[in-house]
Amino acid sequence: MNLPLWAMVTAMLTTATPLVFGALGELVTERAGVLNLGIEGTMYAGAFVGVLVAGSSGSVWIGLLAALVTGVLAGLFVGVFTVTLGVNQHVAGIGTTLLLIASCNFASRLLYGGGSVPQVPKFSQLLPDVPVASQYLLTYLAFLIVAPAMFVLLRSTGFGLRVRAVGDNPEAADAAGISVARTRYAALGLGGMLMAAGGAFITLAMLGTFTLNITNGRGWVCIALVIFARWRVIPAVLGGLLFAAVDALQLQLVITPQFAGIPQQLMSALPYLVVIGALVVAGRSLRYPGAYLKPYRRT
């Protein structure tokens, strides 16, 4: 069996991009002590608003910018419930995801009717003829700028220290003069922006249009990657690559004669199952951020 290795690596890096954005976004909010299950909806909204604005403005960059702003707002929205009001984070996150997806579908139906969304301006690949390197600018950004920046941000900056402090021990952070609420809002806003970038990548780079169910559970995969990575940046990026590698592999196997008997959908399910398997291997006896799922109130 001959697999086109370089083509698969190229596809892997592209497929991994939205996961890297999403997982890094989730990672920073969870480090601050907030599980943001709104990620699936935030990615969905980033994907939709990106297309909407890119189509109406004629500029893919303005589309991306609008998606990023949407992501920040979605993160702050989750903050109202999880930080200010301190409600159950599972419920706040799922509620946000349901609300955002329903709102996007409502707007899509209103603007485009039941039909398909027209093609909008999209990013083109840099270095189109070079194997592996023929990627979108956002892919380069994700791996070469955003991931290293997040690593440094969390490890070596004052903001990163504050994020980790309010996620691990908000009482101590508060006593040390750090505003727990402000730091968590900042983490949620930044995280939401990254999640929306991941969603916008799917529409503005990979597809150039929007379809219903566009994120297809990628947000949930990101949540799994963050736990798999034990809240560290580099393993989260590697986890995204693992999922994408299995996805690239299954796409090849589907068109390989030896595997013709296996239904294509079962192959598509493979990456999800591999992520669950990876969690089983790496997700035992975890040390969660100390204030994970816990709202903070001064007593």
Place this chain on the structure above:
Amino acid sequence: MRLRLVLRGREPRWLVVLLIAIAVVIVFAVTAGPIRLAGANPRAAYQRYLITPLTSFTSFTEVLLASTPLLFTGLAVAIAFRAGYWNIGGEGQFLAGATGAVATGFAFPGLPAALAIPAGLLGGVVAGMLWGVVPAWLRATWGIDEVVTTLLLNPVALLGVQALVTGPWRNSQTGFAVSDSLAPGYALPTVIPDSSVHLGFPLAVLLAALIWIVMSRTVTGLRVRAVGLSPDAAAFSGIGVRKVHFGAALISAGIAGLGGAVQVLGVTHQLTPQVSDSYGYTGIVVATLGGLSALGVLLVGLLLGNITVGAQNASLALQLPPQMGQIISSSLLLAVVGMLVFRRYRIVRAPRDTAHQGGAE
């Protein structure tokens, strides 16, 4: 001026009613804009969503029909959440249950109705449990986060259904991606004349009553609630927390699977990828708004069934996209959960200087 939340000394009883009323007003206020954008009058739209479904016998029976799957998924979520097991895989377990019912029907096509219906429902329960047992077991043995595993199995279940109906179960007459219809013996009988309300609805009500009794009147229920409230305290008093989590997870998955089977035997009579209209996820809304109690699930399930029928109605009459129904139910969830914080906390002006406030503020 800074504001903060502090615990109330006591919780006045009228407060809950007031807070929910405020939440409803908030939902009306935030959804009025999109409804106007869609070119409809908000007041006419709310009339369609809330009142119209109750004004005729036919549409009222449609409400009962629409609420039936939500009652099952809502009860499933309520049991798991009560035990502190975050089963967010109701969607996948519902699909598995639908598949299990159809598989039973295909395996034993000749059964008389008296046997076929229990067999089909049992097939659904077993399939739902099978879909839920892996996350439950991983949680109980290795402490693997069930939120992630149950969530990830939802898209896998949908892919599995699609693989079946485009593969071995593809419709033998039309070639469409839906399974063949089940033998007539597998159809749930209707319980209200001149309507499509089937046996599933009274079954859901009966199940809700049973769960209510178990949760509030038995030792088992007490254990489950104790584990949900404080696993550490429960473990300290000798309750097997893992066992309770595992049991609640299995029962929850079984009920979600039963919901899928009921939907197949009562409504679709075949397996289709659209057999669940996000019922598993909406079940989380139903259970949470229902305060995780069986009675609450019953009431909220009927309310959301009402809004679903109203949304279909408004879609035809006012050209309002039916997704407005989901916008209303999810914003209602957030508004109610957010407002209920004020049942226990009140807003006060924060003092300018507190003892442990540092200089960096």
